[in-house]
Amino acid sequence: MNAAPFTGGRTLMTRAAVLGVAGLAATAAGGALDARRALYAYLAAFVYWSGIALAAMVFLMANEAAGARWYIVVRRLLESLITVFPLLAVLFVPIAIGAGRIFPWVDPVGATHAAIQPWAHGEGPLAVHLWEHRHPWMNLPFFLFRAVLYFAIWIGVAALMRRWSLSQDRGGGASVKQAMRRLGAGGLPFVALAMTFAAFDWQMSLSAFLFSTIFGVYWFAGSLVAAIAALILASASAAREEPLRSAINTNHIHSLGKYLFAFTAFWAYIAFSQYLLIWIANLPEEVPWYLTRTDSGWKGVGVFLALFQFVLPFLFLIPRSRKRAWKPLVFMSVWILAVHYVDIYWVVMPGLSPAGPRPSWMDLTAFLGVGGACVAWVVSRLRGHPILPARDPYLSDSLHYEPQQ
Amino acid sequence: MTPPAQAAAERAALAPMPLIAGHPTDVQLNTELLSPILAPGNAWKVLVGLAAMGTSMLVVGLTVTIARGIGMWGNNQPVGWAYDIINFVWWIGIGHAGTLISAILLLFQQKWRTSINRFAEAMTIFAVMQAAMFPLVHTGRPWFAIYWLFPYPNTMGIWPNFKSPLIWDVFAVSTYFTISLLFWYLGLIPDLATLRDTATKRAQRIAYGVFALGWKGSSRHWQHYRIGYLLLAGLSTPLVLSVHSIVSFDFAVSQLPGWHATIFPPYFVAGAVFGGFAMVLTLIIPARAVFRFQGVITDRHLENMAKVMLVTSMIVGYGYLMENFMAWYSGNPYEAFLFFKSRPFGPYAPIYWTMLACNVLVPQTYWFRRARTSVVWLWVSSVLVGVGMWAERFVIIVTSLYRDFLPSSWGMYAPTWVDWFIFFGTISFFSLLFLLFLRFVPSVAISEVKELNHELKHEQAHAGGHA
Numbered sequence: 091m092n093a094a095p096f097t098g099g100r101t102l103m104t105r106a107a108v109l110g111v112a113g114l115a116a117t118a119a120g121g122a123l124d125a126r127r128a129l130y131a132y133l134a135a136f137v138y139w140s141g142i143a144l145a146a147m148v149f150l151m152a153n154e155a156a157g158a159r160w161y162i163v164v165r166r167l168l169e170s171l172i173t174v175f176p177l178l179a180v181l182f183v184p185i186a187i188g189a190g191r192i193f194p195w196v197d198p199v200g201a202t203h204a205a206i207q208p209w210a211h212g213e214g215p216l217a218v219h220l221w222e223h224r225h226p227w228m229n230l231p232f233f234l235f236r237a238v239l240y241f242a243i244w245i246g247v248a249a250l251m252r253r254w255s256l257s258q259d260r261g262g263g264a265s266v267k268q269a270m271r272r273l274g275a276g277g278l279p280f281v282a283l284a285m286t287f288a289a290f291d292w293q294m295s296l297s298a299f300l301f302s303t304i305f306g307v308y309w310f311a312g313s314l315v316a317a318i319a320a321l322i323l324a325s326a327s328a329a330r331e332e333p334l335r336s337a338i339n340t341n342h343i344h345s346l347g348k349y350l351f352a353f354t355a356f357w358a359y360i361a362f363s364q365y366l367l368i369w370i371a372n373l374p375e376e377v378p379w380y381l382t383r384t385d386s387g388w389k390g391v392g393v394f395l396a397l398f399q400f401v402l403p404f405l406f407l408i409p410r411s412r413k414r415a416w417k418p419l420v421f422m423s424v425w426i427l428a429v430h431y432v433d434i435y436w437v438v439m440p441g442l443s444p445a446g447p448r449p450s451w452m453d454l455t456a457f458l459g460v461g462g463a464c465v466a467w468v469v470s471r472l473r474g475h476p477i478l479p480a481r482d483p484y485l486s487d488s489l490h491y492e493p494q495q
Numbered sequence: 496m497t498p499p500a501q502a503a504a505e506r507a508a509l510a511p512m513p514l515i516a517g518h519p520t521d522v523q524l525n526t527e528l529l530s531p532i533l534a535p536g537n538a539w540k541v542l543v544g545l546a547a548m549g550t551s552m553l554v555v556g557l558t559v560t561i562a563r564g565i566g567m568w569g570n571n572q573p574v575g576w577a578y579d580i581i582n583f584v585w586w587i588g589i590g591h592a593g594t595l596i597s598a599i600l601l602l603f604q605q606k607w608r609t610s611i612n613r614f615a616e617a618m619t620i621f622a623v624m625q626a627a628m629f630p631l632v633h634t635g636r637p638w639f640a641i642y643w644l645f646p647y648p649n650t651m652g653i654w655p656n657f658k659s660p661l662i663w664d665v666f667a668v669s670t671y672f673t674i675s676l677l678f679w680y681l682g683l684i685p686d687l688a689t690l691r692d693t694a695t696k697r698a699q700r701i702a703y704g705v706f707a708l709g710w711k712g713s714s715r716h717w718q719h720y721r722i723g724y725l726l727l728a729g730l731s732t733p734l735v736l737s738v739h740s741i742v743s744f745d746f747a748v749s750q751l752p753g754w755h756a757t758i759f760p761p762y763f764v765a766g767a768v769f770g771g772f773a774m775v776l777t778l779i780i781p782a783r784a785v786f787r788f789q790g791v792i793t794d795r796h797l798e799n800m801a802k803v804m805l806v807t808s809m810i811v812g813y814g815y816l817m818e819n820f821m822a823w824y825s826g827n828p829y830e831a832f833l834f835f836k837s838r839p840f841g842p843y844a845p846i847y848w849t850m851l852a853c854n855v856l857v858p859q860t861y862w863f864r865r866a867r868t869s870v871v872w873l874w875v876s877s878v879l880v881g882v883g884m885w886a887e888r889f890v891i892i893v894t895s896l897y898r899d900f901l902p903s904s905w906g907m908y909a910p911t912w913v914d915w916f917i918f919f920g921t922i923s924f925f926s927l928l929f930l931l932f933l934r935f936v937p938s939v940a941i942s943e944v945k946e947l948n949h950e951l952k953h954e955q956a957h958a959g960g961h962a
Contacts, residue, residue: 160604290824303814
């Protein structure tokens with residue numbers, strides 16, 4: 091077994107870093123022109139990339155907690171995704187500074203948000219009333235305190251998982267594995283709750299009229315599909331060289347494909363549940379969030395999501411052969427990563443332009459800026475350590491992964 | 496590179512308890528697992544007698560209901576739904592654990608499911624039978640139910656309301672029952688053939704032979720069997736989610752505080768699996784003691800089930816938390832009244848706190864291995880969880896209805912003796928069916944256990960040799 095440190099990915103890292111710096115700089119320049127537009131673009135990008143990292147962490151922890159053995163060969167790749175939280179904490183700073191221009195609750199009666207929901211006549215006072223009611227929770231100091239708390243949890247758990255995993259390489263033994271399993275299980279409630287309330291803070295609070303109990307799960311479900319897509323891309327790319335070329339067999343590919351398939355359906359299930367229940371009850375204080383997205387220029391985006399984040403991937407991934415080869419899976423992963431951004435865009439952007447999508451070049455620069463920085467960071471963390479946890483006690487199970495079906 | 500010896504030592508340190516105790520041969524497994532059928536004891540007869548007596552309560556309750564009408568039940572305005580729906584949701588939820596074990600754990604390649612899947616599948620079928628009885632009887636005149644529930648072209652041009660989740664229930668539950676039954680029966684076929692070949696009495700040989708459908712165990716048979724089994728597993732998996740999601744829609748599509756929550760579908764599914772695993776433990780712990788199945792249903796199985804219950808309990812707790820947070824965050828005074836006054840401090844408060852204690856607190860003990868491996872505590876706690884999940888449905892249904900929007904329309908609910916008779920009657924009837932199952936059908940999937948046994952032996956022989 092090749093236990094030499096991984097040295098590949100230099101080109102990707104450099105390019106991503108350049109793209110990241112350029113994208114962030116361009117977005118910052120855009121902020122000088124139209125701060126609110128730039129901040130919204132930035133928020134969408136931030137939510138997108140942090141969601142992927144969070145879902146990857148949940149996936150990793152769940153696998154460790156369950157004592158999964160098959161995925162050991164791709165574990166280092168998955169782990170590299172969760173090293174990104176310190177960077178994300180830094181990237182959160184512009185949102186913290188610009189919160190007043192993004193979130194209506196910072197100053198509910200202020201001029202910035204006079205046009206929160208222009209189509210919904212006469213609901214302005216209700217929105218103001220709701221924000222006043224929520225003030226004990228939705229105020230800037232507490233919002234920032236919570237963000238610090240979320241990042242403390244995520245950085246802490248990710249650092250421990252990572253440290254223990256690396257200490258396996260130095261012969262950490264069974265106790266390290268045991269620790270990873272315990273943290274995987276015991277840390278999950280904290281990570282999940284932080285993710286839920288982050289979804290409320292960063293996305294739900296863009297509108298006064300959304301208080302959906304499933305909303306945290308919605309963000310998680312979409313992000314999980316994207317995280318698995320990211321893992322597939324990373325695995326397919328790393329599997330072009332040794333040691334992963336011989337370590338990953340068709341059954342691993344199949345399992346990754348099955349996860350992509352299953353969680354595509356899971357996202358649709360959650361999205362449908364939320365939509366159906368809010369639509370059918372038609373409550374005046376609840377339905378405006380969906381009306382903004384269905385009785386406006388956003389309608390096409392919603393239909394697009396239903397068709398291309400669910401129907402097409404679902405049908406595409408049904409045949410077994412497509413789940414057992416890199417080529418179709420890589421195609422579908424790129425697809426999923428693209429449509430998942432549309433999903434986040436559809437959640438976030440109507441807060442800025444309720445009448446319909448108004449794309450800006452800043453959307454692209456922010457997406458590439460945050461994404462480039464994250465990808466460069468992840469690849470840099472991946473380098474310098476063996477890409478296979480050679481001393482994991484279950485590595486041999488993973489290398490000989492041959493389920494019966 | 497890790498020396499294989501070190502890897503083996505580490506795996507031994509991490510390895511949980513064995514899936515199959517000792518090193519039984521195929522013949523030993525046959526004898527051991529078929530003994531309840533081929534050589535039954537007297538305890539079984541006593542239990543069947545008790546269950547049959549309890550089932551007579553069901554007969555009385557149903558007869559009274561049908562003869563005198565559903566006015567014999569306690570539900571009336573404003574609590575128009577009560578025991579009928581509580582018990583319906585509770586029973587159908589219990590069924591979900593069986594499908595999760597047989598289908599989802601199969602897809603997740605969880606080998607430990609093999610010893611308990613047959614058991615859990617049977618539980619599913621019997622639980623769905625109890626569940627289906629309630630809405631059927633609640634129609635008042637069940638002999639007309641076929642006209643009311645199923646859409647069919649008729650000369651009067653009358654259709655059921657397709658916008659109502661109650662009609663979705665009809666389809667969801669009947670599909671679920673059909674698929675579960677097929678799945679269970681398909682899994683049984685090889686074991687029925689074993690019984691046919693092992694039985695000594697002629698009547699047994701004929702009976703099991705008919706149901707074994709001419710199974711010979713040829714590789715051709717096995718190949719078709721495997722494909723069919725996997726397909727049914729794939730079909731059952733979305734059913735686990737859809738059935739209880741649709742049951743949750745019965746409530747969540749309304750505008751009522753306490754019912755209208757978007758988290759309901761996944762939270763109901765998790766609650767169903769939670770309550771279902773509790774029922775599996777409640778049944779399997781005594782059964783494995785009586786039939787001496789500890790060799791194949793080991794402490795490892797019990798521990799794994801406790802872990803699944805911990806996970807689902809956390810999801811249910813997450814649901815409670817989200818509901819409470821949003822009750823405040825929404826700024827809706829009716830939500831706030833329900834969640835912060837009426838439920839925790841109203842006249843039904845004891846049931847509310849029972850629900851929280853049983854569903855959230857009790858399973859927290861499962862974080863500790865000692866609790867997960869104590870058979871006594873597992874049994875006690877599984878009963879408590881069963882009570883807690885029943886209390887949850889009571890809280891959701893009754894406490895959302897009894898305080899209507901106008902205080903003039905407030906009213907209390909109390910079950911009548913008929914309600915109790917039917918409820919305990921279904922528990923007895925379920926037990927009766929289960930006892931018959933234990934006696935006449937292999938309750939552990941023998942062919943799968945044998946296969947697993949061979950796999951484990953193979954693994955052991957090669958342990959450490961791969962690294």
